[in-house]
Amino acid sequence: xxxxxxxxxxxxxxxxxxxxxxxxxxxxxxxxxxxxxxxxxxxxxxxxxxxxxxxxxxxxxxxxxxxxxxxxxxxxxxxxxxxxxxxxxxxxxxxxxxxxxxxxxxxxxxxxxxxxxxxxxxxxxxxxxxxxxxxxxxxxxxxxxxxxxxxxxxxxxxxxxxxxxxxxxxxxxxxxxxxxxxxxxxxxxxxxxxxxxxxxxxxxxxxxxxxxxxxxxxxxxxxxxxxxxxxxxxxxxxxxxxxxxxxxxxxxxxxxxxxxxxxxxxx
Amino acid sequence: xxxxxxxxxxxxxxxxxxxxxxxxxxxxxxxxxxxxxxxxxxxxxxxxxxxxxxxxxxxxxxxxxxxxxxxxxxxxxxxxxxxxxxxxxxxxxxxxxxxxxxxxxxxxxxxxxxxxxxxxxxxxxxxxxxxxxxxxxxxxxxxxxxxxxxxxxxxxxxxxxxxxxxxxxxxxxxxxxxxxxxxxxxxxxxxxxxxxxxxxxxxxxxxxxxxxxxxxxxxxxxxxxxxxxxxxxxxxxxxxxxxxxxxxxxxxxxxxxxxxxxxxxxxxxxxxxxxxxxxxxxxxxxxxxxxxxxxxxxxxxxxxxxxxxxxxxxxxxxxxxxxxxxxxxxxxxxxxxxxxxxxxxx
Numbered sequence: 268x269x270x271x272x273x274x275x276x277x278x279x280x281x282x283x284x285x286x287x288x289x290x291x292x293x294x295x296x297x298x299x300x301x302x303x304x305x306x307x308x309x310x311x312x313x314x315x316x317x318x319x320x321x322x323x324x325x326x327x328x329x330x331x332x333x334x335x336x337x338x339x340x341x342x343x344x345x346x347x348x349x350x351x352x353x354x355x356x357x358x359x360x361x362x363x364x365x366x367x368x369x370x371x372x373x374x375x376x377x378x379x380x381x382x383x384x385x386x387x388x389x390x391x392x393x394x395x396x397x398x399x400x401x402x403x404x405x406x407x408x409x410x411x412x413x414x415x416x417x418x419x420x421x422x423x424x425x426x427x428x429x430x431x432x433x434x435x436x437x438x439x440x441x442x443x444x445x446x447x448x449x450x451x452x453x454x455x456x457x458x459x460x461x462x463x464x465x466x467x468x469x470x471x472x473x474x475x476x477x478x479x480x481x482x483x484x485x486x487x488x489x490x491x492x493x494x495x496x497x498x499x500x501x502x503x504x505x506x507x508x509x510x511x512x513x514x515x516x517x518x519x520x521x522x523x524x525x526x527x528x529x530x531x532x533x534x
Numbered sequence: 535x536x537x538x539x540x541x542x543x544x545x546x547x548x549x550x551x552x553x554x555x556x557x558x559x560x561x562x563x564x565x566x567x568x569x570x571x572x573x574x575x576x577x578x579x580x581x582x583x584x585x586x587x588x589x590x591x592x593x594x595x596x597x598x599x600x601x602x603x604x605x606x607x608x609x610x611x612x613x614x615x616x617x618x619x620x621x622x623x624x625x626x627x628x629x630x631x632x633x634x635x636x637x638x639x640x641x642x643x644x645x646x647x648x649x650x651x652x653x654x655x656x657x658x659x660x661x662x663x664x665x666x667x668x669x670x671x672x673x674x675x676x677x678x679x680x681x682x683x684x685x686x687x688x689x690x691x692x693x694x695x696x697x698x699x700x701x702x703x704x705x706x707x708x709x710x711x712x713x714x715x716x717x718x719x720x721x722x723x724x725x726x727x728x729x730x731x732x733x734x735x736x737x738x739x740x741x742x743x744x745x746x747x748x749x750x751x752x753x754x755x756x757x758x759x760x761x762x763x764x765x766x767x768x769x770x771x772x773x774x775x776x777x778x779x780x781x782x783x784x785x786x787x788x789x790x791x792x793x794x795x796x797x798x799x800x801x802x803x804x805x806x807x808x809x810x811x812x813x814x815x816x817x818x819x820x821x822x823x824x825x826x827x828x829x830x831x832x833x834x835x836x837x838x839x840x841x842x843x844x845x846x847x848x849x850x851x852x853x854x855x856x857x858x859x860x861x862x863x864x865x866x867x868x869x870x871x872x873x874x875x876x877x878x879x880x
Binding site (some may be wrong): 349378 | 551552566588603672689757760761763764766767768770771774776778816820821822
């Protein structure tokens with residue numbers, strides 16, 4: 268499986284309230300791959316993701332999907348191709364897992380169609396894929412942070428989009444759950460060929476799970492490519508201002524960044 | 535095989551709230567009880583025979599039968615007001631994403647009141663047909679104003695900005711209302727009865743004026759329910775699901791304004807119905823607006839009609855206006871809710 272959508276940004280400037288954060292970025296999202304945007308705090312990685320997700324309007328430049336600007340699409344049509352999981356979604360009081368996941372079907376339903384068989388199947392499949400079927404009737408409040416994040420991803424899966432954007436899907440989770448979420452996203456990418464773009468904080472997990480990396484510094488794209496091609500101590504120095512040694516990850520053979528501070532350095 | 539059919543069935547049930555059928559049946563029974571008691575009870579308690587005569591035998595001209603006939607229009611009017619206020623409450627809560635919102639929170643009630651007062655003092659307006667337009671204009675201008683202020687700055691119309699703008703506007707408009715009526719004894723008299731809120735003045739004419747507004751408001755509410763469900767997950771999630779939050783909010787607020795403005799014009803400001811109805815229903819069926827909107831309409835009708843009956847009974851042979859009663863029941867419940875509710879979006 269796979270999709271052939273071309274998804275790109277050209278000469279993109281964007282930000283909040285006249286403060287431009289993204290300073291002229293050109294990028295093309297690799298099809299059927301997992302891309303990760305990395306960079307220091309405040310470098311604009313979330314802003315970039317939100318801009319290509321249509322959550323922020325660019326001040327200049329275009330985000331285009333299959334050659335057409337994303338704001339030219341009817342919103343529901345776009346929502347059937349491009350799914351977004353923002354950083355802090357709101358949980359309505361007393362909502363059950365199944366209800367929340369089901370709300371991901373909104374772009375597939377019309378005014379009078381109601382719930383079709385396809386909708387139920389998509390919801391079941393998404394819950395099954397994220398291993399949350401057993402929680403279907405529980406209140407979201409009864410779940411742990413990791414389970415809750417799986418519910419949100421299931422909602423985005425129920426949307427059945429070819430492209431999925433996630434803003435820091437592993438933040439605030441224990442390491443166990445971070446790995447679990449990234450594994451699930453990888454199997455999603457393998458099973459359906461979903462193009463995934465996400466912002467991650469952890470550079471080592473990024474290097475391991477990403478097929479492709481976009482490295483940002485002060486709103487500009489300073490490097491892009493396969494992790495093993497671009498992650499070097501020079502790159503880490505320039506975007507994080509951190510001295511480090513890059514070795515090979517013994518588990519995955521991907522680059523592993525070992526930071527070097529002022530203390531605990533053997534002589 | 536058996537287990538897959540079982541799990542299929544379980545999944546299908548998931549999208550109907552738990553015990554929904556049971557709750558619907560109970561609500562309908564309560565509705566019928568409220569209607570029957572509204573027809574039978576009051577300063578003059580009628581018998582079952584008189585009720586039947588009044589309802590079905592137009593040739594029966596006993597005193598009791600006539601009392602029942604008079605109470606029919608009052609009951610229908612109170613049902614309409616309850617439905618309108620119940621739905622206006624759900625819509626306002628959905629739009630502001632705040633479980634404590636009520637039309638009065640956005641200043642909509644006060645805006646309607648101000649314009650009615652201006653009409654009474656400056657233009658000597660006294661009929662319901664004229665009140666309703668003034669109230670709607672007042673409610674709309676207030677909503678646009680509050681929405682405008684609330685949308686300024688970063689992030690558009692966020693729930694908290696809307697609430698702050700609504701509270702500030704409401705306070706300013708209330709003082710204007712007071713300033714206008716204080717110098718005029720005539721306006722004070724006219725205003726006094728209208729201001730407490732009563733369905734006793736309801737007759738077939740006011741129902742006829744009310745109906746078109748009620749239908750428009752109901753239609754918008756039902757059509758926007760699935761999109762409002764998406765909005766409940768936050769503006770960003772809603773946008774990514776294909777909703778335009780700004781346009782959706784505008785439509786839902788228009789429906790809320792029309793429903794609440796029309797009810798306010800005809801019955802006077804009746805507070806807390808939206809809050810009570812929505813909370814009672816959210817407590818038993820959960821937050822899915824496709825069910826919450828119609829069920830809150832039902833609950834609003836039941837609560838308002840029962841309150842009206844209670845008002846007639848405790849002050850018999852006179853009556854206590856329903857607006858006073860709902861405030862008495864509603865205010866403590868609002869405080870309880872505010873204390874225990876985690877107002878998460880704030």
